[in-house]
Amino acid sequence: MSHRNARLTVHGRQLLVERVASGRPVAHVAAEMGISRATAHKWLRRWRAEGEPGLADRSSKPLTTPHRTPAAMEGRVCDLRRSRKLGPARIGPVLGLPASTVHRILTRHRLNRLAWMDRPTGTVIRRYERERPGELVHVDVKKLGRIPGGGHKVHGREAGRPIRGMGFDYLHSAVDDHSRLAYTEAHGDEKVATCAAFLTRAAAFFADHGITRIERVLTDNAWAYRKGLAWKRALADLGASGKLTRAYRPQTNGKVERFNRTLADEWAYQWPYTSNDERTAALADFLHTYNHHRCHTALGGQPPISRVNNPASQYT
Template structure:
């Protein structure tokens, strides 16, 4: 397909070339007739003499040879440093004696321009995935979170006073379940991470997803002791759900719920200086509703998880 501003289509080029080659028109006359430059008219006429009608098609503008392109050996050195040391273009350029812009172009060419695209453990390019339907896979995890002491922590009282006030505040455990396809989340703040607590949480989460019209087929967890218990196994087996566990020391495999954990820390747990743990917990249900129904998700093209779950109630409240 020719460029939208090109004066000649393939048919027009052929007519121009035939006027010059077969009808013996002067180049200047043909150029004026087809409203192009004399150079353009000469180019298409020359191609027609060499290649016939086939020469009227568009060609790639990519050069046949790039003498100034970074040598392959240098590109390999850049990639090796990037993967092994996780350095940015400036540090790699300093080490190898190159221009930072050259290093950045090489990293972009091989899709390594962002460190977030590399797995922290292996340095390999992260393979992202998304299951095709809600319920195909649900990510489950527990996030341990320090409680806020009465009167507030260091954000309210200052670092020194907040550290003293926090001595006996204790911790809470956020049990989270996130649907892989829709990112719909179910979460509870509980007192521990025992197998009985985790199993009871999952049964409530399972009922929640069922109420949204989601049939859970598989569940992915880490290798925590509560998820390796017979109680957990039997609860999933009774519901006809397949249990999968991540590889040891590879939390990124359960990345969607790990990303949810980080989001709730940034946008709820540490979003404002709460004065008591009760105040923070009271704010959690509303934040969770906002996350599911109104907060745009980058992986969903700016839409909330509710947009992928038609049966979800309360979507417009």
């Protein structure tokens, strides 16, 4: 990207080339555009050698870095990070390096955030994303205590003690891996028939929003997903295959797990609801906001629906 005081952008360089190619002297064109003859000749040489791509900006990154920390030392920094989970301020004194240098090394190796690592093993978690909407849909169920006229968030810890026998709502959620488009229903159980019916309605919801085919459905190892005949029939009706996560590895199903957290923060505990019906009624508005208006960091600040409408886009 050109700096803010640059005399020539890519368009200006193309204009320079066109004027010189028409037969005008380089010095005259350079004076008109407010640049030196040396600069004009530099862009002309690049254009003659590389064509149009030669007029684009180049990286200012140096070809070599003689004073970069040796690879062996970087390896020791990474080993301490993985084995002892230490930060730059503690690794630096151990190895005799400034904390800022340790931080740059950890950033270079994508170890600067513990959230990016599997804490027990120190292995960097590999993030993945499917290439098109509908290629993989994550499905999960989250239990949420029912509200008997207001819990401790309304009445305080002492007065808001739970009433025995109120039970739970079971939030069945489906999230498209590529677009993060999400659909949720609240039910009174997580039995096979309920899960299968939810999947059918979720597929209809995705079809209404442009995802007409679901290829695979990823779930945890609950009995309904492993053994349920109604669930398998629902998958067959959609022409989709079922896939199970590895046991005790919620990262595999991480997109819907993260959506469950957002669901709790921005809907379930967003307001001091006075009844279960009031909270359930607010679910539809939350889903519309999440899918159509809420900025998503993994999508370059765009809502999920934007990726359904333009699946070829790659956000960074």
